[in-house]
Amino acid sequence: xxxxxxxxxxxxxxxxxxxxxxxxxxxxxxxxxxxxxxxxxxxxxxxxxxxxxxxxxxxxxxxxxxxxxxxxxxxxxxxxxxxxxxxxxxxxxxxxxxxxxxxxxxxxxxxxxxxxxxxxxxxxxxxxxxxxxxxxxxxxxxxxxxxxxxxxxxxxxxxxxxxxxxxxxxxxxxxxxxxxxxxxxxxxxxxxxxxxxxxxxxxxxxxxxxxxxxxxxxxxxxxxxxxxxxxxxxxxxxxxxxxxxxxxxxxxxxxxxxxxxxxxxxxxxxxxxxxxxxxxxxxxxxxxxxxxxxxxxxxxxxxxxxxxxxxxxxxxxxxxxxxxxxxxxxxxxxxxxxxxxxxxxxxxxxxxxxxxxxxxxxxxxxxxxxxxxxxxxxxxxxxxxxxxxxxxxxxxxxxxxxxxxxxxxxxxxxxxxxxxxxxxxxxxxxxxxxxxxxxxxxxxxxxxxxxxxxxxxxxxxxxxxxxxxxxxxxxxxxxxxxxxxxxxxxxxxxxxxxxxxxxxxxxxxxxxxxxxxxxxxxxxxxxxxxxxxxxxxxxxxxxxxxxxxxxxxxxxxxxxxxxxxxxxxxxxxxxxxxxxxxxxxxxxxxxxxxxxxxxxxxxxxxxxxxxxxxxxxxxxxxxxxxxxxxxxxxxxxxxxxxxxxxxxxxxxxxxxxxxxxxxxxxxxxxxxxxx
Numbered sequence: 005x006x007x008x009x010x011x012x013x014x015x016x017x018x019x020x021x022x023x024x025x026x027x028x029x030x031x032x033x034x035x036x037x038x039x040x041x042x043x044x045x046x047x048x049x050x051x052x053x054x055x056x057x058x059x060x061x062x063x064x065x066x067x068x069x070x071x072x073x074x075x076x077x078x079x080x081x082x083x084x085x086x087x088x089x090x091x092x093x094x095x096x097x098x099x100x101x102x103x104x105x106x107x108x109x110x111x112x113x114x115x116x117x118x119x120x121x122x123x124x125x126x127x128x129x130x131x132x133x134x135x136x137x138x139x140x141x142x143x144x145x146x147x148x149x150x151x152x153x154x155x156x157x158x159x160x161x162x163x164x165x166x167x168x169x170x171x172x173x174x175x176x177x178x179x180x181x182x183x184x185x186x187x188x189x190x191x192x193x194x195x196x197x198x199x200x201x202x203x204x205x206x207x208x209x210x211x212x213x214x215x216x217x218x219x220x221x222x223x224x225x226x227x228x229x230x231x232x233x234x235x236x237x238x239x240x241x242x243x244x245x246x247x248x249x250x251x252x253x254x255x256x257x258x259x260x261x262x263x264x265x266x267x268x269x270x271x272x273x274x275x276x277x278x279x280x281x282x283x284x285x286x287x288x289x290x291x292x293x294x295x296x297x298x299x300x301x302x303x304x305x306x307x308x309x310x311x312x313x314x315x316x317x318x319x320x321x322x323x324x325x326x327x328x329x330x331x332x333x334x335x336x337x338x339x340x341x342x343x344x345x346x347x348x349x350x351x352x353x354x355x356x357x358x359x360x361x362x363x364x365x366x367x368x369x370x371x372x373x374x375x376x377x378x379x380x381x382x383x384x385x386x387x388x389x390x391x392x393x394x395x396x397x398x399x400x401x402x403x404x405x406x407x408x409x410x411x412x413x414x415x416x417x418x419x420x421x422x423x424x425x426x427x428x429x430x431x432x433x434x435x436x437x438x439x440x441x442x443x444x445x446x447x448x449x450x451x452x453x454x455x456x457x458x459x460x461x462x463x464x465x466x467x468x469x470x471x472x473x474x475x476x477x478x479x480x481x482x483x484x485x486x487x488x489x490x491x492x493x494x495x496x497x498x499x500x501x502x503x504x505x506x507x508x509x510x511x512x513x514x515x516x517x518x519x520x521x522x523x524x525x526x527x528x529x530x531x532x533x534x535x536x537x538x539x540x541x542x543x544x545x546x547x548x549x550x551x552x553x554x555x556x557x558x559x560x561x562x563x564x565x566x567x568x569x570x571x572x573x574x575x576x577x578x579x580x581x582x583x584x585x586x587x588x589x590x591x592x593x594x595x596x597x598x599x600x601x602x603x604x605x606x607x608x609x610x611x612x613x614x615x616x617x618x619x620x621x622x623x624x625x626x627x628x629x630x631x632x633x634x635x636x637x638x639x640x641x642x643x644x645x646x647x648x649x650x651x652x653x654x655x656x657x658x659x660x661x662x663x664x665x666x667x668x669x670x671x672x673x674x675x676x677x678x679x
Contacts, residue, residue: 030499038500051666055646058618070342073629081473116350148273153446156312158293165480170532178285189234206332236292241572251284262294320439339628357445359469360426371488389589393679399545407537414530416483421470477519480532484516506591507616514583522578582678610659
């Protein structure tokens, strides 16, 4: 079960008598009290388009950088995080000192920046990796190669927390990743036809750069294979069905389900000999994809593997490969005019390969202990707010409420950074071998999983680095995690007005806690075990609310002809809706302790709360990237994370005097409430 991220993602609260929520001593970084007034467009009526009211001027003046597909609050903080990590990397490359971890960071970054060596090696860098593909002479050889880190496969074998026994790891089998999002192969229409034609031209270009004499013919066969696999795979919305996606089987049962692949052979090649039990995700897809291995000629598979290896690793190859990859995936697919500069992509590389080594330095430089303390207090206030909401939920029966409150009490919050960091010392980094460094990073990650597999689940592990601007919830762990880099304005500012912190990071905390009770997370109990702890009537009532929310979002059409998929985005939308309800309740708890907030710059405390919430969703996205997101991203676009949520919040109507006739107005009986 994957983690649930925030972005594009106990009872009894502690008294918040801290510097963060008393009269601020420090000056807020945004405006006089934590919100950038210059971004607002007060000519827009809040009830007609609240997102434009709060962010309209920002939208008008903001140009998406030519090397970006979007702009917004998340990207602004990510840019700063990149600059901070660049400083770490450049210092490490120039003066590594005696610390082996710092030397690794410096050597890896230097290998990325040394384009002269990459060009000098040319296609020769590919020889050992393509040689493994050329050496395949049988189906057994092919199946073994499918398991090798760095190579594509129709099905993937991995290791993760066992959803039926969250104290232990399980081996999982899932459909493999295609080069494109599934729907690009299958959807009809001129736009998708044009993308497929451009993609085929890209496959030909990569084949030509590799030295294929018959690149066009091979591209036809590769396209046919990928399209067939796409038709056999489950859609992103189907994959969200937890119960259908968790299918424990013996290896013998898996062999009967998908007899066209030798699963014992593959598990042995994967480093998992003697495996007795596996968790199978997309059952019908696994059957069909395994059959596809038999019905597709061996030479076509070899061409596909060669193409995918080169395409997937194009950024680590000479400029001609890198440029071709960006021209399609960046310019054509995402409509991004320019490639990001070299150092920015290098930061992404070292964050992926040595993320926690970098994060350890980042935390020491950029994360004060006071922020961690204040976040802990905020989390407890949100926990108390959820307790109130559960108590007041008339649609929940007492037994289900008791289970819900037990899960709430068991929430495990992690703030800022891990308590211990990954040891990367076995990972071999060479300054003159960029592609090798990339492949060895993939191999290191798999080896690390293998080392953990026989042991009990390590609850201290993180799925994001401290320098990541995001947050997440893990259902099997029942953990909410807030990396250091997101704990900055507009999300969190110790000097800001309390309404701003509750509407910003408070809504983020509420969102992540809400994932524990969304349509997927609610199926896991307090210990993270997949178990139906809801009474039938209460479960039916909850899912009725969820289906109604999915229906609301299905109606939204960000691009003419392309709607939001209300079921694909349902978990995140439920997280947003429950999160704002809980954050608003938490803000009222704060005011009950410290007195009702008076107006500031003509805005009441409740108005400031909702303005702060909307400001964190400043977002502007290129159409191509937006289309990709609508097809595969479980998060709704930023504008709909504002308008689609506040129109269901009763307090918002009162705060901004929203009346019938306003474009966002919903009659009280049409408003949806998770709690």
